Each structure stands twice: as structure tokens, then as C-alpha cells.
Amino acid sequence: MELLLLADPSEEKIRSYLPGSKCFTASLDAVVVGACVVQPCGEGAHELMSIAVPPDYQKSGYGTALLKWVITYYRNSGARQLEVGTGTFGYQLAFYQRQGFRVTRIDHDFFVKNYPEPIFEDGIQLFDMLRLTLRFSDTAG
Numbered sequence: 001m002e003l004l005l006l007a008d009p010s011e012e013k014i015r016s017y018l019p020g021s022k023c024f025t026a027s028l029d030a031v032v033v034g035a036c037v038v039q040p041c042g043e044g045a046h047e048l049m050s051i052a053v054p055p056d057y058q059k060s061g062y063g064t065a066l067l068k069w070v071i072t073y074y075r076n077s078g079a080r081q082l083e084v085g086t087g088t089f090g091y092q093l094a095f096y097q098r099q100g101f102r103v104t105r106i107d108h109d110f111f112v113k114n115y116p117e118p119i120f121e122d123g124i125q126l127f128d129m130l131r132l133t134l135r136f137s138d139t140a141g
């Protein structure tokens, strides 16, 4: 939970989607260095609800390795697409787009409508959510 709260500040929200989701973890010896939660969201579609790496282990490639593993898992399982929602700025946008995710929609005011407290990143308030989609038919192998 501590790890998942890095990606989503609402424990209540996390607890609401965990039961219907798959949770993938990456570990290094006995240490969990990454967690990723994915929920089915329609025919052949799955939503990446959360991905997080502990602060001391960030920027070492574990997040990318876990994301790639999860993408390969869903591609090989015959899924049509993976979706993710994220803020409109920040390094996370490049993190997803590097793996082929494309912007498909903007949810205006998502973060103010769905969270009781304002959320800030790098001192900037998050208002809108960008919806990104990775369509497996658009990407090779």
C-alpha cells in the first residue's frame, strides 16, 4: 500500500480497484522494487491503475522494466489495448509514451472532481487527466 500510495494519493480509491485487478511486482533479492496494478476495463482492454517504484530505487530502470514486462504479458495474452490515466505534465508522460502509449483523451478537472484535496506535483496543481492508450495492433511484435 505504501508503494501504491506514491502513484495514487487516495488509499480508498486504491482499495476500491485492487480486488478486481491483477497486481504485478518486481523484486531484487527480497526487496520489492516495483508494483503495478492493472484492471480489466472492457472487451480486450485493460487499465494500468498504478505503477510505482520506491524513491530510493527510482531512476534505475526498474519502472521501465516492470512496465515493459506488463505490456508484453498483456500483448501475449491477446489483449487489444492497455490504457492509463496520468497528469498533463511531468516525466511520467515520457515514461509511458516511450513504450508506445498515445494520448487519446483529456478528462478535464478529473483530479479536482475525484479527490477531496488538491494534488500538487513540482509545485503545480494537477487539474486534468490525460488518457493514454497503447493499441497492440499499432505496435510491432
Ligand SMILES: CC(C)(COP(=O)(O)OP(=O)(O)OC[C@H]1O[C@@H](n2cnc3c(N)ncnc32)[C@H](O)[C@@H]1OP(=O)(O)O)[C@@H](O)C(=O)NCCC(=O)NCCS
Binding pocket: 006, 007, 050, 051, 052, 053, 054, 057, 058, 059, 060, 061, 062, 063, 064, 065, 085, 086, 087, 091, 092, 095
Ligand atoms: C513513474 C515510476 C514508476 C518510474 O519508475 P522508475 O524506476 O523511476 O523509472 P526508470 O528508472 O525506468 O526511468 C524512466 C524515466 O523516468 C525518469 N524518472 C524517474 N523518476 C523520476 C523522477 N522522480 N523525476 C524525474 N524523472 C524521473 C527517469 O530519469 C527516466 O528517464 P530517462 O530515461 O530520460 O532518464 C517511478 O518514478 C515512480 O514510482 N514515481 C512515483 C509514482 C508515479 O508517479 N507513478 C506513475 C503514476 S501516473
